[in-house]
Amino acid sequence: MPFLVVSLALAGLALGTVPLAAMSRLVILFLLGATGCWRARQLGARPLPTLALLVIAPSLLLWSLWRQPQPGPGDPVQLLEGESGREQVLRGQLASDPRPRGDAGGCSLPLRTAGGHTELLLEPCPPLRQGWLVEASGSLRRPVSGPHPLLSGPAERLARRGIWSQLRLGAATDLRVLARPATPIADLRRRMAAALIQQGGERKGGILAALVLGSAVVPLPADVGASFRAAGLSHALAASGFHLTVLLGAVMTLGRRLPRLPRCLLALGAMLLFLLLAGPQPSVVRAVLMGGVAFAVLESGGRSRPLGVLLLSVLLMLLVEPWWLQDVGFQLSVAATAGLILTASPLEAALTRCLPAWAAAGLAVPVAASLWTLPLQLHHFGIVPLYAVPANLVVAPLLTPLTLGAMAMALTAVLLPPLLPLLAWPLLPLCSLLLAITRGFAALPMAQWQLGRPLPALVLLFGLSLLPWLLPGAGAWPRRLGAAGLALVLTVHLALLGGDALLLVHRWSGDLLVARHRGRGALVSGRADDFSCADARKLASGLGLERYDWITLLDPVAPTDPACWSGQTSLLVSSHDGQSGLQPGQRLESPGLSLAPLSGDSQALHLGIGRHRWWLLPDPQSLEAWSDRGQPNAESLAGVWLGFRPSxxxxxxxxxxxPGQVWLSGEAPGLPRGWSASGTSGSLEGAAG
Structure with missing residues (x-):
């Protein structure tokens, strides 16, 4: 079966239909189709339905790729006509409430026009609400793409939502509200979230609100979200099947003595309420579809087949919204659910032989979900929450009462507000305990194990090799092949991470150079601003670097947030008065990596990566100083980096x-043979020698 799956994937590549970068994101559908066929044959299903299942998954995958969002003829991006920016006036409806832009300042929100969508960028942020009709005037432009795959930009983020342009407003007067139509559902969400946050504060109240509405609807403080991610508990705050299961369990317990019709109406009402409050997020829609299909099967007297229900739900979702295939939340939700269906029960049975029944049951669920989502975790983030399984075990007893209590508080905030403090009294201490446990796990050493983001082809091979070990009843030979595949993936990935390499990332006028040697890394940054610091942190995570050995900042302006830089290294050197922070005779050095200045009157730097030598020349003065000192022996010079366009x-x-290589930052047409330029926003990467 894995051979057939790989053959289908390679056939798609040969046809040019499936880009290599998308293969690992789509591997979950292939795995579902393959496991569905395997399970069907185990249960003695007839060959024809099994073959149909095998054909459906790849066909749906290719169809979904073909139907990925594209700008229509009336989309605002068509107004640009090839120009990079243009003054425009657009009218439309706000598709959400404003969201802060973080370090960028101001806020952003999508605008739905007659022919498409655009993103409004506002600074300062006026009080706006979802559903309002507005007229906005500003500079329309195409979003900027990320300079490197590890640094996705607005273009990649917005394209997944079907948005192809941004409208930057110069002042609050550039936006005029035309109408304020009623938005009862959005108002209800705001009212519930505000009431819970008022009772518990920004952190505890925000967690309670997220347990009801989901973190996509209720933005949490940055430190809270970071702690839950590091502990592997982000799913607890994302509206998903767990929350619907808790809600349905409570509702059906109350209505178990009712006749069939009222019981069905009660369950349907609970699912619709959950969908309305959490919004049509992919994970929410999947949970509601699966819950509805499974409930209908059980009520009709049949026996629900969870894998079939999952496949049917995925089919229906992608037929309606093909772009959900690229949504990270959708992929993780489907993978985790498949793990619970296919692996949790056999794993629990195996663990029962050596553990008490209650421990085996509690351990099987997080282990199964973690293993099935591991390939996607590595592909999207390059990080493994090392303590996700024990963290889930510890907080499991808290999540059900907290979720039910938060839902009760949300309803009470609408129906009987005076009773809200009474419900908050027992829940807030539980919420404090959940937050304390989460922060405790997040603070442990290597809480986020940074393995680096593997190549997409390695992720695909990793998922296929892991499959025989996750499925019950797989034979000895498939597992041996899987073990060999896992060993190959690990060997290749570690070899790629451990080689001598140099990475240049150029965004606007800022440069980041990351030198790597045997799994270690060091950074030279041309800018000391907050954006460069955030990019440096993302690069370290994606490259599998826990910390940089050392960082030097060439910016003559002191960093606005030194703690951001010093938090990534134990040795930080900043420039001052236009001079390099390193003086002649000084040297930054760690095993296999070194940096030394050429002279005290220029920023020319000598970079050593293993046995390879590079010269870093950020400006024309450093090039002149380098040439005045005498050109080095060509045999010992691996490359030169120029931070400017040479004459x-x-x-x-x-x-x-x-030199073996010459890299330039920015646009530079007509370069000599063997020279490379990063482009206005781009990157260069390769072996150091």
Whole structure:
């Protein structure tokens, strides 16, 4: 079966239908189709339905790729006509409430126009509400793409939502509210969230609100979200099947003595209420569809087949909204659910042989979900929450009463507000305990094990190799092949991480150079601003670096947030007065990585990566100083980086020195052979020598 899956994937690649970068994101559908066929054959299903299942999954995958969002003829991006920016006036309806833009300042929100969507960028942020009709005037532009795959930009983020343009408003007067139509559902969400936050404060109240509405609807403080991610508990605050299961369990317990019709109406009402409050997020829609299909099967007297219900739900969702296939939450939700269906019960039975029944039952669920989502975790984040399983075991007794209590508080906030403090009294201490446990796990060493983001092809091979170990009844040979595949993935990934390499990332006028040697890394940054610091942190995470050995900042302006930089390294050197922070005779050095200045009157730096030598020349003065000192032996010079566009004379000067590679930041057409330029927003990456 894995051979057939791989063959289908390679066939798609040959046809040019499936891009390689998308393969690992779509592997979950192939796995579902393959496991569905395998399970069907185990249960003695007829060959024809099994073959149909095998055909449906790849066909749906290719169809979903073909139907990914594209700008229509009336989309605002069509107004640009090839220009990079243009003043425009757009009218439309606000598709959500404003959201803060973090370090960028101001806020953003999507605007639904007659022919498409655009994102409004506002600073300062006026009081706006979802559903209002507005007229906005500003500079319309295309979103900027990320300079490197590890640094996704607005273009990638917005494209997944079917948005292809941004409208930047210069002042609050550039936006005029035309109408304020009633938005009862959005108002109800705001009212519930505000009431819970008022009772418990920004953190505890925010957690209670997220347990009801989901963290996608209720933004949490940055430190709270970071703690839950590091502890592997983000799913607890994302509206999903767990929350619906808790709600349905409570509702059906209350209505178990009712006749069939009222009981069905009660269950349907609970599912619709959950969908309305949490919104049509992919994980919510999947949970509601699965719950509805399973409930209908059980009420009709049949026996529910969870895997079939999951496959049917995925089919229906992707037929309606193909773009959900690229949604990270959807992928993780489907993978985790498949793990609970296919692996949790056999794993529990195996664990019962050596553990008490209650411990085996509690351990099987988080282990199964973690293993099935592991390939996606590595692909999207390059990080494994090392303590996710024990953290889930510890907080499991708290989540059900907290979720039920938060739902009761939300309803009470609407129906009987005076009783809200009474419900909050026992729940807030439980919420404090949940937050304390989460922060405790997040503070443990290596809470987020940074393995680096593997190549998409390695993720695909990893998922296929892991499959025989996750399915009950797999034979010895499939598991041996799986073990060999896992060993191959690990060997190749570690070899790629451990090589001598240099990465240049150029965004606007800022440069980041990451030197790597045998799994260690060091950073040279041309800018000391907060954006560069955030990019440096993302690069470290994606490259599997826990911390940089050392960081040097060439920006003559002191960093606005030194703690951001010092938190990524134990040795930080900043420039001052336009001079390098390193003086002649000084040197930054760690095993296999070194940095030394050429002189005290320039920013020219000598970078050592293993046995390879690079010269870093950020400006023309550093190039002149480098040439005045005498050109180095070509055999010992691996490459030169220029932070500027050289003149023809400077190009001749550099070519005469015979460096192995010459990298330039920015646009530079007509370069000599063997030279490379990053582009306005792009990157260069390769072996150090």
């Amino acid at each position: 023809p004379r400077q190009q001749q000067l550099l070519s005469a020195s015979g």
